[in-house]
Amino acid sequence: MRWRQAMERALYGPDGFFVSANRPADHFRTSVHASPLFAGALAGLLSRLDEAMGTPDALDVVDVGAGRGELLRALAETVPDGLRERLRLTAVELAPRPADLPPAVSWSATVPAGVRGLLIATEWLDNVPVDLAELDGTGVARYVEVDDSLGDPVSDVDAEWLDRWWPLAPGHRAEIGVPREDAWRAAMSTVEHGWALTVDYGHLAAERPPLGTLTGFRAGRQVHPVPDGSCDLTAHVAVDALAAATPGTATLITQRDALRRLGVSGARPPLALASTDPTGYLRALARAGQAAELTDPAGLGSHFWLLSPVGVPVPFEP
Numbered sequence: 001m002r003w004r005q006a007m008e009r010a011l012y013g014p015d016g017f018f019v020s021a022n023r024p025a026d027h028f029r030t031s032v033h034a035s036p037l038f039a040g041a042l043a044g045l046l047s048r049l050d051e052a053m054g055t056p057d058a059l060d061v062v063d064v065g066a067g068r069g070e071l072l073r074a075l076a077e078t079v080p081d082g083l084r085e086r087l088r089l090t091a092v093e094l095a096p097r098p099a100d101l102p103p104a105v106s107w108s109a110t111v112p113a114g115v116r117g118l119l120i121a122t123e124w125l126d127n128v129p130v131d132l133a134e135l136d137g138t139g140v141a142r143y144v145e146v147d148d149s150l151g152d153p154v155s156d157v158d159a160e161w162l163d164r165w166w167p168l169a170p171g172h173r174a175e176i177g178v179p180r181e182d183a184w185r186a187a188m189s190t191v192e193h194g195w196a197l198t199v200d201y202g203h204l205a206a207e208r209p210p211l212g213t214l215t216g217f218r219a220g221r222q223v224h225p226v227p228d229g230s231c232d233l234t235a236h237v238a239v240d241a242l243a244a245a246t247p248g249t250a251t252l253i254t255q256r257d258a259l260r261r262l263g264v265s266g267a268r269p270p271l272a273l274a275s276t277d278p279t280g281y282l283r284a285l286a287r288a289g290q291a292a293e294l295t296d297p298a299g300l301g302s303h304f305w306l307l308s309p310v311g312v313p314v315p316f317e318p
Helices: 003-011 036-054 070-078 158-163 179-187 239-245 255-262 278-295
Strands: 059-063 087-091 105-108 114-120 132-135 141-144 151-155 191-200 214-218 220-225 232-234 251-254 304-310
Touching: 036 059, 036 114, 036 191, 036 255, 059 141, 070 087, 070 105, 070 158, 114 179, 114 304, 141 158, 141 304, 158 179, 179 191, 179 239, 232 304, 239 251, 239 304, 251 255, 255 304
Parallel strands: 059 087, 059 114, 087 105, 114 191
Antiparallel strands: 132 141, 141 151, 191 304, 214 220, 214 232, 251 304
């Protein structure tokens, strides 16, 4: 069995990792879980979008791969008064609706049509199943089976993608990004007016890992990727290929740069504040620590943001 089919079943089948009673936050840590500063930064971005759209009567926020709705809950509490009442929040997830989710958040298994506002996907595309490929002894690119054997030659479409974005060398392994690009274009097609933002960990052409990135996570630990539904299966996104396949002009920047432009800084507060306002100093120190984690270039800060406009200019320059 090829990896794409195995991942689809293990992650999204009837008893799959994201469909069962698993709580993703129990298995891996994302920016959403790391600090409320992440939601605060997105709330600031959402306010800019609201202003750019002329403060409409309703502003959609659609979270694709919403987990248990953590980001939407945080956004609803973080955006300023006046915007909060106009938000239409929709979580897109295959798992059952959490019992404690606020009624203001809609729950859907599919991305709704006619989005006017922000479509966001944080660490979703890395869970979109992909095929793996290697060269055989004659130099033919073939799909990698779950048992590590080589199967059929790759399709013409996948061969073209590999030639352009991840040329194979003997002994190397690639993760074919076509399904991620198809998934992102399909999600973006639902946006009538606004922005589409995907945030994920990834790599660029000059830094492709020779053995790929497919791995698993279970109970907060990295584990061997076994496609049995017991663990998260994830692979980094070829973000430059994704950007090239995205309709229109997309802005691709690191999370470190994006959050800094939105006012999230890991700078420590001035030590003098400890004498005049010890409690305020400790709060500021805690925020600085959280910001440092979100912007760490060796960690969450190395994630990529791909922000795409649909009729509304984006606030970031590439």
